[in-house]
Amino acid sequence: MVLETLNPMHYNITSLVPDTMPVATVPVLILMCFLFLIWSHEETSSIPGPGYCMGLGPLISHGRFLWMGVGNACNYYNKTYGEFVRVWISGEETFIISK
Numbered sequence: 356m357v358l359e360t361l362n363p364m365h366y367n368i369t370s371l372v373p374d375t376m377p378v379a380t381v382p383v384l385i386l387m388c389f390l391f392l393i394w395s396h397e398e399t400s401s402i403p404g405p406g407y408c409m410g411l412g413p414l415i416s417h418g419r420f421l422w423m424g425v426g427n428a429c430n431y432y433n434k435t436y437g438e439f440v441r442v443w444i445s446g447e448e449t450f451i452i453s454k
Contacts, residue, residue, distance in 0.1 A: 402450070404432070404441035413443035420444055429453065 405412045420428045420442075432440045433453050440451040 402439060402441040403436040413446055416442040417444055417446070 405416050407413070416428075416432075419431070422428075423431065428442075429451050432442055432451055438453055442449050442451060
């Protein structure tokens with residue numbers, strides 16, 4: 356009888372978790388998403404260029420440089436944003452200056 360009460364298979368694990376657990380996880384997930392947005396937010400720069408957008412901007416600009424090559428990507432950004440452009444190459448902020 357003592358061995359039966361010590362057996363972990365004897366207890367139903369769902370009876371140990373309260374029914375309010377799913378209700379409590381929603382505010383926690385919302386709070387985590389809000390903190391992630393605050394953490395990934397950067398101040399807007401006065402220099403034109405693609406936006407940061409939670410890290411997608413650097414991935415897109417780096418991918419464009421890999422896909423199009425340096426010369427064509429520079430020409431694209433200069434036509435789109437002007438003579439002085441801020442982009443990301445390998446995760447580092449890079450400035451393209453041309454005429």
